[in-house]
Amino acid sequence: MATILKLDNVSKLYGSLRALDGVTLSLPDNAYISLLGPSGSGKTTLLRVIAGFERQDGGGVLLAGESLDGVPAHRRNIGFVFQNFALFPHLSVARNISFGLENSEGTARPSAGVIAAKVRDIVALTGLGGLEERGVAQISGGQRQRVALARTLVTEPGLVLLDEPLGALDANLRTRMRDELRAIRERLGVTFLHVTGSETEALAMGDSLIVLDRGRIGQIDAPDTVYNRPASPAVARFLNCYNLFEGSLGEGAFVGPAGRFALDAAAAASKGGGPAYAVRHDRIEVRPPAAPAGADEVRIEGAFVASEYTGATQLSFFRLDDGRLVEVEAHLSHRSPAAYGADERYGLVWKRRDALVYA
Structure with a gap:
């Protein structure tokens, strides 16, 4: 299976705090990967380093075999879905979705007709039909989550990072959105790296599960292997079972x-x-x-x-x-x-x- 993302001995320090400590891993293309760890384990820091919002202090990040060292976040072809959705309250659903396309640099910016077609397709894929002209304050939490995902997917990224994307939703909606996220990812054939502090969510969502322990990889395995054979007492403790x-x-x-x-x-x-x-x-x-x-x-x-x-x-x-x-x-x-x-x-x-x- 082809590799979409490779991290080689990546470290990140904040003063004396080592938030990431020699993280090495490879993510396959066309897969759903869960990343589990307690608060303070470095989950969000790892996503921000991959996305380019933070610069690592050591090691390398490669996307599809190409080094991302020195490449700014907006040129990495990596999508990021934030926990709080980070939508623009003054824009409609459709304008939120089209924002990234409309603000592409130079010749990379599609024509108005192409943008409209892409927005129409992604609206249909994410189940937002009929809501295009509504303000984001006029739609439900689950619909806002779909808008945030659609805004990311419409730019056709090579990798999608999701930072606790279901954390702001109620329990019933979280369960339903798990299935929807997996179905959308399978249709697109892009890799999702889904960060969560919920062991139930991590086990349910991922084709593979990464457990992060104090800035280090504690285990990478299929979810049932992690659940039945945790690699260390720390991993067993995170699973809460x-x-x-x-x-x-x-x-x-x-x-x-x-x-x-x-x-x-x-x-x-x-x-x-x-x-x-x-x-x-x-x-x-x-x-x-x-x-x-x-x-x-x-x-x-x-x-x-x-x-x-x-x-x-x-x-x-x-x-x-x-x-x-x-x-x-x-x-x-x-x-x-x-x-x-x-x-x-x-x-x-x-x-x-x-x-x-x-x-």
């Missing part, structure tokens, strides 16, 4: 404040970044305190604290004897929500093979 235990690796066991966890042979010291032990919320079964564990299982005890019911799942919290909380997620498609007694003790059990052990 793993219980992480501290401790040390001993002979056939992981030992820490929560207890001694016997290890599955295949899981022992399988990853770096530790020592740490991780088990996903939905891999844990809640049992009565007298129920024993099987030979292939790990068991600890905790007192029930509270549950959160979301409709599709129930997330329950149990406090261990060392004071830490363990989260247990139950999917409710084939069962009723469980009822636990306040402060009552329960066994928390999982299969050894379901644990991830970081050496």
Whole structure:
């Protein structure tokens, strides 16, 4: 597969803060890439360096094999969709969309007829028909998001960068816009690099998922690989679906404040970044305190604290004897929500093979 973007050991400093620390990656052409990381991990800085709004302090950025060093932002053939949409409130929907074309430099500026045709096509593609003459204050949040995307796509960029593009939308609209963004990208055949702080959004959107950890690449993999096999404790923590235990690796066991966890042979010291032990919320079964564990299982005890019911799942919290909380997620498609007694003790059990052990 052809490469559209390549970053080679890119760094960016703000005084003593190293916002990007030797980022190296390649993005394929015609793909949807999610970029996930917590606040302060360098996500937006990375986008701004790629777009040319910030200049890197080291390393190189190449688009379609050509170096972008010294190339200003408006000549990079890279589109940028901002979180707040950055629309012009005094212009109509159509004029917002056509703005980039109308303000192209010199001979690159299309004729009025070509601009009208391009705007008409992109309006149809993004579902904005009938809204062309409205002001952007007269349309909904989802429609404004489409206008921002249309304004970027109408210039036919080689790469589109999206900085938290769904962050300003309500939950129902965010879910619907995920499908629409993917469908639009597939029709155009251009690569989208979609930055988000939402692990759910990142997993749902990307053909590939990049996890950024304190200015460094933590993992690049297919979303299901990142979800099931996070490369480090930091990546597992970002996903917000793993219980992480501290401790040390001993002979056939992981030992820490929560207890001694016997290890599955295949899981022992399988990853770096530790020592740490991780088990996903939905891999844990809640049992009565007298129920024993099987030979292939790990068991600890905790007192029930509270549950959160979301409709599709129930997330329950149990406090261990060392004071830490363990989260247990139950999917409710084939069962009723469980009822636990306040402060009552329960066994928390999982299969050894379901644990991830970081050496």
